[in-house]
Amino acid sequence: MLEAKTHLSRLVEAIENGSEKEVIIARNGKPVARLVPIEAQPTRGKRRLGALAGKYPDMTLEQFNADDELIARMFNGDAE
Template sequence: MQTVNMLQAKSSLSRLVEALEAGEEREIIIARNGKPAARLVPFNVTQAAVRIGVAKGAFEVPDDIDGCNAEVAALLAGGGAR
């Protein structure tokens, strides 16, 4: 993570955006008077996309996984066990 001051950000915005697009930086902090004021991040980066499929193949789902759906729904709705 790179931190730049406001003047640096103004004068080199294109270079900073290129660094984000190229993956050289994940985020750039823009500071005003030495204090973080803004965060520059790539537009197309989504946190959820990294996690999808992370447990694939780590466990087996039993065939009867949906066998108690009605009972669970009743419990969550406050109806008690059937």
């Protein structure tokens, strides 16, 4: 453990440049941790805003909020 603390940046560099595939860190001779490279995250495709444009009817704010009281009653268990 002391050696890992002392040489951590060198150990990380060895993982980064591929000279080591993994480093096992032990405490009192017992393995307790493994230092390994992070797998490259797959890149997502570009997100496109407005992908659902035209799929739902346009509505005013008043129309959108029209059922707020009914929804609140449903959540409170008061709806009939």
